[in-house]
Amino acid sequence: MKIVPLSDEDRVPVRMLELGCIREYVEGIMEQKWEDFDQEVRQKLGASASGSFGHYRDSGLSFVAKEGDKVVGFIFAQMVPWIDGIEKVAWVENIGVDPEFRRMGIGYMLMRRLAEEGKEQGATVVHSSISPDNISSLLLHRKLGFLAEDRKIAYLDLGNQ
């Protein structure tokens, strides 16, 4: 198992894997039917969507875990210039591991690699958005030492303004 920077050759498998993780979240935690999301909405979901893949590939902070040639995990992240008065924050957009490869330390390794690379690039903090209902994710973040305060990110859709 190796952790390598996200590259163009990962585009299709990482898309499949991220959509699978999103579907799991939608059907499990959100208790909604995947089929209720129309094709156009699904195409835009996730950091691996065609519009954002290149941005994350070029951020230098996105990685995939590979078992041989198979993509078994991903982390999409980027550097944000300022958040909450802190300069250079490594922002985790999404992390996921193939269900058959979970609890093998891959999520932990992906996050550690991001933290090391972020620090190398000048970040002092890593921000990651988590749902308190997502126990695996919450425990992963705790194991890594994240402070998971009771804080959510509010979202304003400017398309409706």
Ligand SMILES: CC(C)(COP(=O)(O)OP(=O)(O)OC[C@H]1O[C@@H](n2cnc3c(N)ncnc32)[C@H](O)[C@@H]1OP(=O)(O)O)[C@@H](O)C(=O)NCCC(=O)NCCS
């Ligand atoms: C969350 C996720 C990325 C964790 O990946 P993973 O490779 O299985 O995690 P690791 O094996 O590195 O686990 C590291 C630690 O996290 C905690 N953890 C992870 N999954 C857990 C689970 N199902 N139950 C309890 N603890 C869990 C444990 O503390 C674990 O350490 P341990 O195995 O020594 O006890 C994976 O479950 C996943 O892809 N989930 C679906 C997508 C998702 O929810 N992403 C998060 C969006 S923020």
